[in-house]
Amino acid sequence: MKDDVEKQPRLKLEQYIGMQIRRQRQAQDLKITDVARIARISQGMLSKIENAQVSTSLETLSRLCDVLGMPMSKLFSQYDQQGGGALLVKADEGMEVVRRGTEKGHTYHLLNHTRGPKKNFEAYMVSMDDASEEFPTFSHPGTEFIHLLQGELIYRHGNQLYPMQAGDSLTFDGEVPHGPEKLVQVPIRLLSIMNYGQD
Known part of the structure; x- marks a missing residue:
């Protein structure tokens, strides 16, 4: 087989x-x-x-x-x-996409490809190598989960600041403005999963 x-x-x-x-x-x-x-x-x-x-x-x-x-x-x-109901994306084969923050030296690799009217989540591997002073602010429907794999940063959600080190996770309402506040130690790699739920 x-x-x-x-x-x-x-x-x-x-x-x-x-x-x-x-x-x-x-x-x-x-x-x-x-x-x-x-x-x-x-x-x-x-x-x-x-x-x-x-x-x-x-x-x-x-x-x-x-x-x-x-x-x-x-x-x-x-x-x-293809090949059944599961989707395997091998290491470093996620599709690189352009999102806000790309121009700041951040790269986004989409790890799942179920898009369109019925999409209910997106998963990204985010890399940040440039400790830039300005960061984009994001706002989107649904709930977001981020898990920091490498590096150290301070993440903003609304008026709250959350210091994060490798291994830390944060779950929050995506409609509240959010984004990195400060990159404490680069390079940074984090997994971001946005859950849009069901209509």
Whole structure:
């Protein structure tokens, strides 16, 4: 049985996304130049996305899905179903996405890909290597859980400050403004899970 698994290697997310976008574009007989223009990206970038040569932001993927008339949930739905009902994301293979704070030297890797109208949670691995003095403030629906894996920081939630060291966890209401107040010891790696609940 192990040999059967090895004969059918799982596509990396970038490969799967590129394949889905290319298939959808070709099925509608759309030229790559036209799709890129309407999605407001360069033809070269779209070519790189289709050929899995680059990771791209969820915002760009959302625009591409709009152009192709494909819900974002459909883009990821079959990827989640490959090989059963579980989703394995290997170390360092989470899709890098752009969120507020990226320009401050923070990187976000999405560890799950169940997005769209029925998404109920998102999980990110967040890395912060630059002890910048300014930090973005976040606010979003649902509950957020963060677990600090490496480093030391002071985290703000509303008017409260929470000193955190490696191994510490914090759970809070996502609608209250929150974010890092001070990076005490870098590099910092933390797991962030946002639970949106059920409609």
